Amino acid sequence: MEGSVLGGLDDTITALRALRSTGAVFGMCNVDDEFFVLIRPIPGGVDLLLSDAAAALDYDIAADVLDLLRADAPDEDDDEVWPEGNLSILSDIGLPEGELLVIIEEVDLYPDEQLEMIAQRCGFGEQFAGVLEKLDQ
Template identity: 65%
Template sequence: MAVQSVSSPADVRAEALPGFAVAAIREEGRWRCARIDEESLVDLDTAITELRSLRSTGAVVGMLDVDDEFFVLLRPIPGGVSLMISDAAAALDYDVAADVLDLLRVELPPDEELLDDPWPEGDLAILADLGLPADELAVLAAELDLYPDEQLLAIARRCGFGDAFAEVVSAR
């Protein structure tokens, strides 16, 4: 599912949240990972802009662990960005999660009881071409016994860049 990036107002850039933002880049059959601006944890447009600036002939994947509460996967694609959030209900408390749902054109259900349980939203097949089918990503996102950093590490391992990802995350 492709969506267009939207500019965030300057006042969206609030104080930094705990977590991390990492880009995984595949070039000539090899993966490398790098940190991206931690402002990406509060401003989705920052993450999208940084990922687009990485220009690669291969895959580019953004991975955000926001406040150890949920994760976001992003992939620049021609004409927009593909997005997936592990917990759509996080949009009630986090601007970046609300931005993801806005770009996906998804509204939260009006029944507050439905918001008690986390559910993934967006393109669950975002990493299918990298070895992680949509159904497996859905299972990982729903695994409540894992923290987002553990979920992202499992995703990175499944896609083939687990070591590079772990090295960048542990260096923070």
């Protein structure tokens, strides 16, 4: 699953559900270096976090996230960055809601840099950096 969100949000959720792990399973999707999506299957559904709800104006995957969250799409003239979804999505593995919000609000960072910060805070920063390195080759 490295490198892409497969065919879309539904495919990604399905692929994550198919993974068998003794620990937490979640996906981190960087979309065109514009925003990111965190996806975490849970019993009976899925937890989602979209780093920039305004991305739904230009990206189908962001609009799909808002649809699953039953959140309203932003207005066309909205240029403010705000997250939508569960900010405590990773709190049980070391990233409290407030810290995740601080990372999202670092608008000078690219999504891959934000995701790297998330990975470091959750304890798998080296592995994440290794994946990014492979993708750059």
